[in-house]
Amino acid sequence: MEVQYNTSSYLTFVSFNLSSESIIPTFLFATLSYFVILFCNLLLMLTIILNKCLHQPMYLILLNLPINDLIGSSAFFIQTIKQILVNSQTISYSACVIQAFCIHIYACGTMFILTAMAYDRYIAICLPLRYNVVMTSAHIMKLITWIWGSSLILMGVLFGLLLRLPRCRSELTHTYCDNPSLLSLVCANTAINNIYGLFTVALTQVGANGMVLFTYLRILAACFRSKHTDTKAKALQTCATHLLVFLLLECFGLFTIISYRLQSASPHLRRFMGMSTLIFPPTLNPIIYGLKTKEIRVQVIQFFRNKVGAVR
Template sequence: MGDLYNTSSVLTLQGFNLSSQSVIPAFLFATLSYMIILFCNLVLILTIVLNKCLHQPMYMILLNLPINDLIGSTALFPQVIKEILSDTKTMQHSACVAQAFFIHIYGLGAVFILTAMAYDRYIAICLPLKYNAIMTNAHIMKIITLVWLFNLILMGMLFFLLLRLPRCRSLITHTYCDNPSLLTLVCANTAINNIYGLFTVAVTQVVGNGMILYTYLQILIACFRSKRSDTRAKALQTCATHLTVFLLLECLGLFTIISYRLRGISPHLRKFIGVSTLIFPPTLNPIIYGLKTQEIREKVIYFFSKKYLFSKKIFPF
């Protein structure tokens, strides 16, 4: 009964339960993954920011995706690396709430940003003559502001509803903090939280995904109706890139939700699926866009070749 009514500010996480032989490989994997995410996303951000030719609506919206990926991965990896190194499974409640908040900001933000990108491609391909008139700098800034504002309002309300409830447990049955795991610490009626959580899922899945699927359906129809093969090929390539990122996020998110509901699933598999949403999209998104988007690929190659030649002049050996 003592643990049931524990209101300590220190929480205990279930953790990964690593053996002594697994600590070093797990530390190397987590550190390398975080370094790759930081490097790839920062390269994408700097490429867009430093090249004026990329200051176009599509790339200005795209710029928010690596920023969002860095928020999600930074919310997870430092805590995971610290846990692996120190073998401690405790965390301050305030730090746990902060981690959960930013992880949810990342998840919802990814859907909103991909929706905004789908809207931009819809205007560009289906209404090309009106594109410059519609997608002005002011309109782009309005879209980006609304993406982050809606994200912060929806998640702010989610955590306001959470923090108003009394907490009487201290065990987080997950490898990191999120809203469902924090709700398990509450000893009160969580009906309002559950309803609002379902409402948030409905907004992201029905509205966001519905808009994405509708816009890309219209884009595909417009592409197949186009008589210019080069325009059609470029449009399809751009859409394929966006859809790859979208499907990657959705599949991992869906697997994560399902893993929470399946009691018979292996705990290790559940933990892996839980962290995969915060590992694979942030790692693959900048690589996918860097490889598939010609303008970005050319600028990245030019940047690194320039740096390579510069270093050779200084150190010619």
């Protein structure tokens, strides 16, 4: 039987099934959520960029987190807000691929950035005397280049393999675009795509989780050996906040990845967990890493005090 390939340039989302009364409240909630994410992440970025006292290895690595969060949240919210406002479930294929690519860059980048931050904390706490020798400006630039270079190469190959395949369907199985949803539109052999997808998941998960597990075990061991109570408390607090964000992302992300491969998984729960990955970490990251970090909190408070004083 001959396969009928779909050459349509438009795809159809899964509908949110919103009633006419709930469209405006949902639109306002989505818009407000996006503005909160924009404000918090831009504030964290500008605080680090504009204050020379924060131009240190830890904060230069941290600067990449709000940039990465804005890539993922903007890719999701801009299309979602438009979809709610115009009450349309269609998207062009090219826009869908761009959205999916940005979302996967965000997911991969978050794993690598949090891993680099864990490595930085490991050097600072376990090898404090060598910190300035190891974490030089050149080393930081190599780390940042590795974070973005690895993400772009891994995801570039992933979507390069996807775009070579013909489509015969146009209905997406998700409320936003991602690689598994786009792959479900294909009516050709996807074995290579599936193998490479599993390879990237294994590489990022094993590499990131292995590094984080190793660094935090060493940090905990160093904390319990330390005789300084204040140093121990500060280190444990830093580890706890980092682990909170990392585990939150892991729970949402792994469930979404695994659910695509389980026929029994609830599609509604998968969509909720997938959207949560794009909403909660970008909202919590600037609060946890900004307000919970004394140096950044002091600079933010000082900035707003100066602004209020200028207005008066």
